[in-house]
Amino acid sequence: MTSLILLSIFGIVNLFLGFMKSKKVLMPMVMLFLAVSLGATLLDWNNPQTYFNNMFTMDNFSIGFAAVMILSTLFILPFSSKYGRDEDGNLAEYYSLMLFSLVGGIMMVGYENLLMLFIGIEIMSISMYILAGSDKRNILSNEASMKYFLMGSFFTGIILFGVALLYGATGSFDLTIISDAARNIDAGNAPLLLMGLLLVLVGITFKVGAAPFHFWTPDVYEGTPTVFTSYMSTVVKTAGIAAFYKLMSAAFGGVYEQWFPTVVAITVLTLLIGNIGAVAQTSMKRMLAYSSISHAGYLMIALTSFNDRSENAILFYSLAYSVATIAAFGILKYVADERKSDAYEAFNGLGKTNPLLAFVMTVAMLSLAGIPLTGGFFGKLFLFSAALEQDMLWLIVVAILMSAVGIYYYFRVIIAMYMKDPAGERITVDALASFTLISLVVLTVLMGLVPGLFNDLL
Amino acid sequence: MLTALLILWPAVAALLVLLVKGQGAKKVAFGAALVELLLGIWAWVGFNPTDSSAQYLINLPWIESAGIVFKVGMDGISLLLVLLTVFLLPLIILSTFKHNYERPSSFYALILFMQTGLIGVFTALDAFLFYFFWEVALIPIYFIAGLWGGENRIRVTFKFFLYTVFGSLFMLAAFVYLYFQTPGTHTSELSAFYQLVLDAGTQSWLFWFLFIAFAIKMPVFPFHTWQPDTYAEAPAAGTMLLSGIMLKMGIYGVLRWLLPIVPLGVSQWSTVAIVLAIIGIVYGAIIAIRQHDMKRLIAFSSISHVGLIAAGLFTLTEQGLQGVMVQMLSHGINVVGLFFIIDIIQQRTGTREIAAMGGITQKAPFLTVCFMVLMLGAVALPLTNGFVGEFLLLMGVYQYNAWMGAIAGLTIILGAVYMLRMFQRVMFGETNHITDVFTDLTFTEKAVLVPLVIMVFWIGLNPNTFLNISEPAIGQLLNVINR
Numbered sequence: 052m053t054s055l056i057l058l059s060i061f062g063i064v065n066l067f068l069g070f071m072k073s074k075k076v077l078m079p080m081v082m083l084f085l086a087v088s089l090g091a092t093l094l095d096w097n098n099p100q101t102y103f104n105n106m107f108t109m110d111n112f113s114i115g116f117a118a119v120m121i122l123s124t125l126f127i128l129p130f131s132s133k134y135g136r137d138e139d140g141n142l143a144e145y146y147s148l149m150l151f152s153l154v155g156g157i158m159m160v161g162y163e164n165l166l167m168l169f170i171g172i173e174i175m176s177i178s179m180y181i182l183a184g185s186d187k188r189n190i191l192s193n194e195a196s197m198k199y200f201l202m203g204s205f206f207t208g209i210i211l212f213g214v215a216l217l218y219g220a221t222g223s224f225d226l227t228i229i230s231d232a233a234r235n236i237d238a239g240n241a242p243l244l245l246m247g248l249l250l251v252l253v254g255i256t257f258k259v260g261a262a263p264f265h266f267w268t269p270d271v272y273e274g275t276p277t278v279f280t281s282y283m284s285t286v287v288k289t290a291g292i293a294a295f296y297k298l299m300s301a302a303f304g305g306v307y308e309q310w311f312p313t314v315v316a317i318t319v320l321t322l323l324i325g326n327i328g329a330v331a332q333t334s335m336k337r338m339l340a341y342s343s344i345s346h347a348g349y350l351m352i353a354l355t356s357f358n359d360r361s362e363n364a365i366l367f368y369s370l371a372y373s374v375a376t377i378a379a380f381g382i383l384k385y386v387a388d389e390r391k392s393d394a395y396e397a398f399n400g401l402g403k404t405n406p407l408l409a410f411v412m413t414v415a416m417l418s419l420a421g422i423p424l425t426g427g428f429f430g431k432l433f434l435f436s437a438a439l440e441q442d443m444l445w446l447i448v449v450a451i452l453m454s455a456v457g458i459y460y461y462f463r464v465i466i467a468m469y470m471k472d473p474a475g476e477r478i479t480v481d482a483l484a485s486f487t488l489i490s491l492v493v494l495t496v497l498m499g500l501v502p503g504l505f506n507d508l509l
Numbered sequence: 510m511l512t513a514l515l516i517l518w519p520a521v522a523a524l525l526v527l528l529v530k531g532q533g534a535k536k537v538a539f540g541a542a543l544v545e546l547l548l549g550i551w552a553w554v555g556f557n558p559t560d561s562s563a564q565y566l567i568n569l570p571w572i573e574s575a576g577i578v579f580k581v582g583m584d585g586i587s588l589l590l591v592l593l594t595v596f597l598l599p600l601i602i603l604s605t606f607k608h609n610y611e612r613p614s615s616f617y618a619l620i621l622f623m624q625t626g627l628i629g630v631f632t633a634l635d636a637f638l639f640y641f642f643w644e645v646a647l648i649p650i651y652f653i654a655g656l657w658g659g660e661n662r663i664r665v666t667f668k669f670f671l672y673t674v675f676g677s678l679f680m681l682a683a684f685v686y687l688y689f690q691t692p693g694t695h696t697s698e699l700s701a702f703y704q705l706v707l708d709a710g711t712q713s714w715l716f717w718f719l720f721i722a723f724a725i726k727m728p729v730f731p732f733h734t735w736q737p738d739t740y741a742e743a744p745a746a747g748t749m750l751l752s753g754i755m756l757k758m759g760i761y762g763v764l765r766w767l768l769p770i771v772p773l774g775v776s777q778w779s780t781v782a783i784v785l786a787i788i789g790i791v792y793g794a795i796i797a798i799r800q801h802d803m804k805r806l807i808a809f810s811s812i813s814h815v816g817l818i819a820a821g822l823f824t825l826t827e828q829g830l831q832g833v834m835v836q837m838l839s840h841g842i843n844v845v846g847l848f849f850i851i852d853i854i855q856q857r858t859g860t861r862e863i864a865a866m867g868g869i870t871q872k873a874p875f876l877t878v879c880f881m882v883l884m885l886g887a888v889a890l891p892l893t894n895g896f897v898g899e900f901l902l903l904m905g906v907y908q909y910n911a912w913m914g915a916i917a918g919l920t921i922i923l924g925a926v927y928m929l930r931m932f933q934r935v936m937f938g939e940t941n942h943i944t945d946v947f948t949d950l951t952f953t954e955k956a957v958l959v960p961l962v963i964m965v966f967w968i969g970l971n972p973n974t975f976l977n978i979s980e981p982a983i984g985q986l987l988n989v990i991n992r
Binding site: 507 | 570571572573574575637640641643644645648652655656662663667670671674675678679681682685686688689
């Protein structure tokens with residue numbers, strides 16, 4: 052709860068900081084805000100509290116995911132330093148929007164009541180609609196914002212419709228009451244309840260970028276300024292998947308048999324579309340967009356297996372995925388800014404001109420591909436374990452085939468960096484970003500060598 | 510402690526090598542590999558050959574919540590493969606001394622890093638640890654072949670990488686499944702996997718999940734298609750690493766992680782596996798006969814020889830498995846020597862075309878002797894290392910099925926055909942404009958080849974030095990399989 056209050060206050064304070072002439076102070080201040088919020092969040096560990104008449108709770112589950120989101124934001128910020136040097140005057144607003152959307156994200160993982168979930172989704176989404184269009188002079192950014200906004204509002208509407216039906220079926224927005232009602236599903240409320248569940252499911256599927264409601268992802272990711280794309284594909288996804296898991300476990304655990312076929316179908320479809328779609332891309336940014344769709348699919352494997360391993364598997368995977376994705380987008384931003392292209396070719400010869408960037412990118416790609424020595428490997432291992440405990444061998448076979456496809460497109464970047472001639476001069480990277488990249492690598496390798504530090508926290 | 514040292518030292522050395530600028534890296538790497546060799550010899554000296562269990566055992570918690578442990582140790586089988594690795598690696602590094610590779614520190618660091626993976630694979634006693642090292646060994650060789658290889662290196666090494674990862678993901682799935690079959694709070698320890706009682710149907714599919722991973726690595730027909738291209742395109746050192754040591758990972762995997770864990774699966778599918786292996790023997794040999802490029806010829810001959818090892822694996826006889834052990838060593842030694850000789854010839858003449866050569870004997874007698882010994886080892890002449898292994902293997906296959914033994918025996922005849930033909934056309938006859946100026950071996954080259962030649966005779970004349978090490982472990986393995 053303290054983190055919610057702190058982040059809201061910091062967001063407003065930050066807006067006032069924006070009145071200052073120098074923009075240089077903004078980023079360090081926001082990083083400080085985030086560090087304080089992270090500390091405040093972690094202080095509540097093992098000390099669950101509920102607020103607002105049991106509408107919101109900070110238990111280890113929500114603290115874990117909130118920490119991943121705040122940490123991710125902290126890692127993303129250093130890559131935005133270039134905005135501070137540009138003449139663009141809205142930096143403070145962008146940072147504040149990020150802080151506000153984090154508030155929404157934390158509400159999405161801590162909700163105990165569907166209204167809270169809805170408000171969380173809206174707070175997070177509206178901030179993102181604006182951030183998607185923050186590169187005002189770029190027509191792609193405008194398009195991205197418009198598309199995201201229209202689609203997003205439409206799907207929020209669907210969620211709201213679903214929530215209304217659930218209220219009709221159960222007489223409450225509270226997860227526990229819905230859960231009780233769902234357990235007695237034969238009491239004549241089945242059609243309304245299941246219809247409501249389906250609509251909420253559709254809405255959340257859209258928010259996490261899972262198929263078949265993924266179609267906005269590549270265009271929006273491509274148009275959005277890279278720093279915010281990075282935020283979108285990590286923080287927003289983590290919030291979405293955690294909210295998704297919580298909804299299914301806390302409210303609809305009793306009707307697992309009813310929703311399992313739908314969710315497993317979505318999972319398989321997401322894995323297929325994400326991975327196969329990524330193969331066809333020539334732009335690295337669009338590839339990462341499809342890759343983020345595919346990772347939503349991997350995360351949903353834990354959802355479909357729905358056992359005591361799932362929670363931890365999702366948390367571990369979210370962290371490993373976020374860390375690697377932030378590194379990838381961070382480097383992409385540098386390369387694309389310098390070489391005026393986000394195609395694979397822009398990465399040609401990066402190993403020669405910028406060994407550090409190439410190395411970090413390699414580790415990130417290996418992690419996303421799930422190769423040992425990286426966090427991504429154990430992330431996949433834990434997800435697969437959760438599914439195999441449920442005897443879903445066939446699903447694992449699909450995931451394995453798709454992982455092999457994944458290696459194809461992740462390794463294209465590595466091939467470009469190390470095995471092709473340089474496409475440009477050495478790219479200069481500022482010290483803070485370099486430090487962040489090194490931290491991201493250290494964290495990824497640490498997760499790959501001693502996963503025990505991060506596993507089994509919940 | 511010694512096992513951990515053997516695993517960790519190359520990784521530490523790799524980091525040290527990265528700090529060295531310029532061509533000095535190769536010397537540091539060579540020194541590090543010699544230290545590793547000493548560690549290996551130390552392990553050998555202190556090893557109790559009558560004990561069938563894993564020695565130098567280390568058992569540390571790794572991922573406690575999941576029951577995954579860092580458990581490594583060496584029984585006779587592991588020790589022989591560790592010895593092979595630590596013996597070949599300094600020679601492979603030494604063989605590159607005359608090459609001035611670009612970015613040498615990365616090149617040699619990758620080789621050393623790969624050694625960590627290899628030793629880890631051969632000593633791991635936990636399934637996930639094994640998988641971990643399996644992939645750790647793969648990543649460096651991908652970069653070695655992809656960065657310092659020939660013209661088509663990118664496409665070819667990528668194909669190799671995709672194949673291998675695809676296979677190993679199935680292995681991972683099998684391991685996760687087995688993990689969940691262990692009782693109580695699950696564990697991924699090898700010994701727990703050995704105690705599992707699984708029904709025949711489950712073992713049947715588990716067999717294929719594991720077999721595909723190992724068969725791709727060896728490679729067994731029809732999973733071999735990555736191999737000739739990769740061998741041809743990789744730099745000489747990469748080819749030696751791949752053929753000399755890395756393919757033994759696949760054979761070792763079958764021995765340690767397939768046969769004892771799914772014996773019922775093996776009894777259902779062993780005929781299929783042996784038939785595939787025998788097809789590989791004949792097919793590899795026939796294609797080898799048709800090759801014009803020396804490196805490709807040895808690559809295909811390797812498919813043929815490994816086919817025989819694979820066939821021996823599934824006979825589940827003591828002779829067969831002992832043959833596998835000794836032939837792993839022999840094949841490693843012979844193939845590394847042969848690839849090095851081809852590299853020497855290519856360095857001096859600028860080509861690997863068999864038709865372009867001739868008369869090298871007159872110019873390079875020392876090379877001729879080494880080449881001949883290694884070649885005769887490869888065609889399994891009595892008194893050489895190849896003979897011992899192939900004899901035991903053929904005996905094993907013959908016991909399994911006489912007809913299969915007869916067809917597998919073609920490997921010796923066909924092997925002689927392509928090897929002697931190549932030797933004759935390259936080494937004998939008149940010199941021509943490219944072999945006219947051929948010079949004999951330098952000191953460094955002798956330093957690589959002489960130890961290999963000595964090993965050819967050592968194993969050929971006194972195989973018991975090595976067979977005695979693996980015998981108790983093989984016996985123990987057969988006990989587990991026949992439980």
